[in-house]
Amino acid sequence: MRKGMKPSMRPRKRYVAFRVYCDDRIEKEEFIRSLWGEATAFFGEERAAELNLWVMDYHPETGTGFLVCRHDRLEVVRGALGLVGRIGGRRAGIGVLGVSGTVKSLKRKFLNKVEKFKEEKGKIDFEGDAFNLVRSHGEFIDAVPERDELKARLKEQNRRFIGLTRKDIGW
C-alpha cells in the first residue's frame, strides 16, 4: 500500500490572513486578479510563479480571507499585497492580519473577531459639516458628506465615503 509523504518532506507553507479595505464590496475574482496583477507586474512572471500563491478563502461581506504561499516567499507576497492600491478601478488597501503555519491557528488567532458591516441611517455633524450615515463596523463609521467641496474631494480620490469614528460623533 502506498504511503503518504512524510510531514517533514512536505513543502513548507505559510497561511496569511488578510482584510481588504474598500468603500465597495469586493468579489473574490476581482481581488485575485488585482493581487496577481501586482505580483506579476512588480516582481515579474518568473518570481510570481515561484510563490505557489493560492487564495483559499475569502468573504466579500467582510473583505477578509486567507491565502497560502511558499514559506520562503512570504516577503514577496507581503510586498504584492502592499502594492494593491486599486481593485476593479476602486480605491482599496489590503491589511495583513497575521501569518501562521497552520489554517487552524490562523483562524483562531486572526479571523475569529472580524467585525461585520452594519447599515446605519441618520444625519450627523462633524466639525461643522453635515453627513448622512451609511454603515458602521466596530468603532468605525462611514458617511456621505453634504458639502460639495467634500463630495468633489471624494470623487477625485475615487472614494464614496468619509471615514469617521464613533468618538468623532460622540456615540
Added chain:
Amino acid sequence: MGFLDIHTHSIRSSGTDSPLRMAAHARRLGIEIGLCDGPRGDGAGDVACHGTELRPSGSRELKRELMKRNPGFILVRAGSEALNRAAVGDKRVGALVDLGRNRTDAAISPVVARKAAETGVAVEVNLGLLASSRGFSRIRLIRGIKQTLELKRKFGFTIIAATGAQSHLDLRGWDTAAAILRALGFDDAEVDEALRDGPRAVAEGGQG
C-alpha cells in the same frame, strides 16, 4: 518601536478621513502616524506628531511659505531642480517629499543629494505613489527610487519612507512597507532608517 508614517493627511487638509479614524486604523496596522494638516491640524489627538506639507510652485514661494507659521515638522513637495535645491538647503525643512508626482523628476540630482547630506534634510520614498501608479509611470518611479538610493549610499543623506496617505486605505503596516523597500534594493539597516529612525528624527526636529 515600529513604522512612523509622517506623511499622511486627514479631512482637515486634503484627506477624506477624520484624524481619529486615521489614527485608529494605523493602530490596527501596528504603526504610528504624523498628520500633515498644517495649522488646521492642531489639537487632533491620538497621533504621534503633527506637521505641515508645503506645496510651493517655486523657490521664491517656498521662502515666503517658510516665513509663515507652520506647526510641527515641515515637508516640502518636490518640483523643479531650483525648488528642490532651495528646500534641502533650508534646515527648517524636515524632508523633501512626493518625488515623481505630477510628472516631476522621480529622482534627486547629485547636487540636491550632497546638499541634503550637509543640512540633514531627508528625502522621501513615497510608497502610496508607487501603489497608485501603473505601467510606465511606475517604471519611472522605481528607476527614480533606485537612483536616489545609489546617491544616498554615495553622499549619506537620510531616506524616509511614507505613504502620503489621504485616507486609511493608503496606510501600510511595517512588514508590508519593509517588503516593498527590500524588493526595491534597500538592505535591513536602510529599511530601519527609512521606516523608523529617519521619520522620528524629522518629527523631533520639527518639535525643537
